[in-house]
Amino acid sequence: MAVVNDTATAPVIRQACSGYRAEGAQARAGIILALPATLLLGALVIGPAVLVLVLSFTDASLGLAGMRFVGLDNYARMLSDPGFALSLHNTALYVFAVVPVSIGWGLLVALLIARSRLSAVYRTAYFLPVAASLVALATAWEAILHPSLGVANTLLQLFGGSPVxxxxxxxxxxxxxxxxxxxxxxxxNMILFLAGLSTIPEELYEAAAIDGADRGLKRFLLVTWPMLAPVTLFVTVMTVIRAFSVFETVAVLTQGGPMKSTTVILYTFYEEGFRFFRVGYASAIAVSFFVFVTLLSLIQMRLSDRRAGARTRRGRS
Known part of the structure; x- marks a missing residue:
């Protein structure tokens, strides 16, 4: 009886072993196929990020042979550096001016062109600045804002104003x-809001119309704005991050001047690392900026997950 059982189970064992070998071969093939991309990711992203983190704890400087471990001295220096404090102040002014206006304007444009017959034309016109090179756009704006030959001052003078x-x-x-x-x-922001508007069910607008909110501000406050809340949160976080990341326009138009009135955080990082060659201090600025952006992203994800969970619970109840 034991011989019969061994004979009967042998094919099953061989099949299981061959299945394990096949799975192992597939796993090895997957590793081999993913290895080049993994090495490239490590060389271009992870490796430099780790190097910057390590350099932020040193007094490394380009042109000097050695470097010393200084711990948190670079981060402490940021807190007492008047130049860095000025860059924070300038960046805050820029962010407070850009974020609310760009979000409100983007939402208004999205609402106006969502149902327009020329929606595709308007989308293309408004999205061109996003797709074009920032350096090229900054150069164009330099010509527009020229004090004597620029279009902006020419228009001001035509309407009786003084050159600025x-x-x-x-x-x-x-x-x-x-x-x-x-x-x-x-x-x-307009493209993101348009995507959010396209997901709002028409049944909600029909129900709102029955309640008397068939158009205008009532319809917006009752249906559109609450349904756009997740998109608005995402747009706000992305706009804040992009506003804090301003660099190209400063580098092309003002180089941090006049009198350091446009020296923002990333331009300070650029000057410290590539003009004054204080690599350790520049790395500390870069790490701090990365931590700030990461925290904003995590907060946005946390709030989105919480809102999605609340919506799911309401749907079940």
Missing amino acids: RFLSDPTMVIYALAGVGIWQLVGF
């Missing part, structure tokens, strides 16, 4: 850059 030194007046220049930033971000 958009890029050389320390009290004006950060808001001129904010205007460029708003122009760049409106199209991006």
Whole structure:
């Protein structure tokens, strides 16, 4: 009887072993196929990120042979550095000017063109600044804002105004850059809001119409705005991150001037690392900025998950 059982179970055992070998071969093949992409990711993303983190704890400087481990000295220096405090102040002014206007304008444009027959044309026109090169756009704006030959001052003079030194007046220049930033971000926010508007069921608008909110502000406040809440949260976080990341327009238009009135965080990082060659301090700025952006993203994800969970519970009840 034992011989019969062994004979009967042998094919099953062989089949199981062959299945395990096949699965092992597939796993090895998957590893081999993923290895080049993994190595490339490590070389171009993970490796440099780890290197910057390590350098942020040193006094490394380009041109000097050695470096010392200084612990948190670079981070402590950021808290007492008046230059970094000024860059934070300038960045905050830029963010507070850009974020609410670009979000509100993007939402307004999305609402206006959502049902327009020329929606595709308007989308293309507003999205062009997003798709084009920021350096090229900044160069174009430099010509537009020129104090004597620019289109902006020409129009001001036609309407009886006085020429404005958009890029050389320390009290004006950060808001001129904010205007460029708003122009760049409106199209991006518009596309996101249009995507959110397309997901709102028509049945909600029909139900609102029965309750008397068939158009205008009532319809917007009763249906559109609550349904756009997740998209608005995402747009707000992305706009804040992009506003804090301003660099190209500053580098092309003002180089941090005049009188350091447009020296923002990323331009300070650029100057410390590539002009003054203080690599350790620049790395600390980069790490701090990365942590800030990561925290914003995690908060956005947490709030979105909480809202989705609340919506699911309401649906079940």
